Amino acid sequence: MTRLPAEMNTAVHRLSDSKHRTRYKTSLGRFSERGQKEGNFKMRRILVLLVITTFLFISAEQIFAESMTSVRGRVFDHSGRPVAVALVNFTIRHETGAVVAVTTKSAKTDENGRYVIERLPVGCGSGKANAKCCGTDSQRVCLDGQTINVVNFRLH
Numbered sequence: 001m002t003r004l005p006a007e008m009n010t011a012v013h014r015l016s017d018s019k020h021r022t023r024y025k026t027s028l029g030r031f032s033e034r035g036q037k038e039g040n041f042k043m044r045r046i047l048v049l050l051v052i053t054t055f056l057f058i059s060a061e062q063i064f065a066e067s068m069t070s071v072r073g074r075v076f077d078h079s080g081r082p083v084a085v086a087l088v089n090f091t092i093r094h095e096t097g098a099v100v101a102v103t104t105k106s107a108k109t110d111e112n113g114r115y116v117i118e119r120l121p122v123g124c125g126s127g128k129a130n131a132k133c134c135g136t137d138s139q140r141v142c143l144d145g146q147t148i149n150v151v152n153f154r155l156h
Contacts, residue, residue: 067094069143070118071127073151075109077134082113083155086131092143094123129153 075086089106102125107115109129122145130136134155143149 067096067122067145068119069122069145069149070116071120071141071143071149071151072114072116073153074113075115075129075131075137075153075155076113077131078154078156080154082109082111083129083131083134084109084111084113086113086115086129086134086153086155088115088117088127088129088153090117090120090125090127090141092121092123092125092141094121127151127153129155131155 071090073088075083075088077083086109087106088109089104091102091104093100093102095101101121103121105117105120107117109115120143122143124140124142126138127141128136128138137153137155139151139153141149141151
C-alpha cells in the first residue's frame with residue numbers, strides 16, 4: 001500500500017460546533033459548511049422582526065403625536081406686574097388605551113412673565129406657578145388639542 005504525502009491527502013474530517021452546524025475540514029485546510037441555509041433563515045427572521053418593531057415604534061409616535069398640545073400664558077404678581085424667572089409646572093393625567101399615565105413638564109418665565117410648555121398630552125390635571133419673591137398660584141386645567149390653551153397665574 002502506497003502512502004500519499006500529507007499535502008496530497010484529501011481526507012475529510014467532520015467537525016461540529018455549538019450552533020448545530022457541521023463543518024468539514026479537509027487536510028488541505030479548506031472549510032465547507034453545512035447549515036448555511038439555517039443561518040440565512042435566522043438572519044431573515046431577525047431582519048423581519050427589526051422591521052416590524054421599527055414600524056410599531058413609528059406608529060406609536062404618530063398616535064401619541066396626535067394627542068399632544070401646548071400651553072402658554074403669563075405669570076403676574078399680586079399687583080399685576082409680570083414676574084420674571086417664575087417656575088411653572090403642569091401635571092396632566094391622561095389615558096393611552098387602558099393605561100393611565102401622568103406627565104409633568106415645567107418651564108421658567110421670561111422677563112415679561114411669559115412661558116410656553118409644548119408637547120403636553122391632552123387631559124386634565126393641575127398647573128402651578130411659584131416664585132421666591134411673590135408666592136404661588138395653582139389651577140385645575142383640562143387641556144384639549146382643539147383650542148389654544150392659555151393659562152395665566154396671579155401669585156399671592
